Amino acid sequence: MSTRWYPIYQRGNPQLRVFLPNFWMKLIKPFPTQQPNIVQFECSMEMTKHDIRNYLEKIYKVPVVDVRTKITLGKFRRDYGKGYIIKEDDAKHAFITLPKSMKFEFPDLFESSKDEEEENMKSLDEAKKSYKTYIDRNKDRPDVPSWFSI
Structure with missing residues (x-):
């Protein structure tokens, strides 16, 4: 699914178009430690559970048992210079359950x-x-x- 507008097809030369999805997913280290077969992602707000499942299964070939999503409210803060209130963007978190035989360990990047x-x-x-x-x-x-x- 993509919300981008592409030029209409015209006969002749090869079409110089690349279709890119508007979806993205970012791996997040969960604050309270999860079970070893649960992985947490932050994803695009437009993604549904079915999109998340297809994204992981088709692109990364990861078997997915269950997908749960949660939308977290962005924080409110006051701008010190002007004095008005600013709200950060909301975020959608996806909790992916892998099969029991698979275990995911978050990589220790600073080891x-x-x-x-x-x-x-x-x-x-x-x-x-x-x-x-x-x-x-x-x-x-x-x-x-x-x-x-x-």
């Missing part, structure tokens, strides 16, 4: 290994040492700016 942590500590120690030598070199010249170093 760092111990090797990286040790490397970061070494570079931090080197930076501290170089700063210490810089301070010791210029401590007898308080009237000279720090950028003017020998």
Whole structure:
């Protein structure tokens, strides 16, 4: 389903048109942890449960058991400069139930290994040492700016 208007078909040269859907889905990490076979998405307000199911099954080939949707109200806040009230956009959340045999774990994007942590500590120690030598070199010249170093 698309709400875009496309030019009328004309005979002749190949048609230079690409049909793109207006739908989008964004994976969200749920705040209260869900069961391992439930995945949460934020999706376009125009999407229905059937659209969400078809989107996941046809494009990503994910077997879907159940789809539940919820529309959350956008937050109200006051603009500090002008003083009027602003309402953020509403959002539609889809809770997708996968088969019991499938488990989804939200990827840990900021997972760092111990090797990286040790490397970061070494570079931090080197930076501290170089700063210490810089301070010791210029401590007898308080009237000279720090950028003017020998």
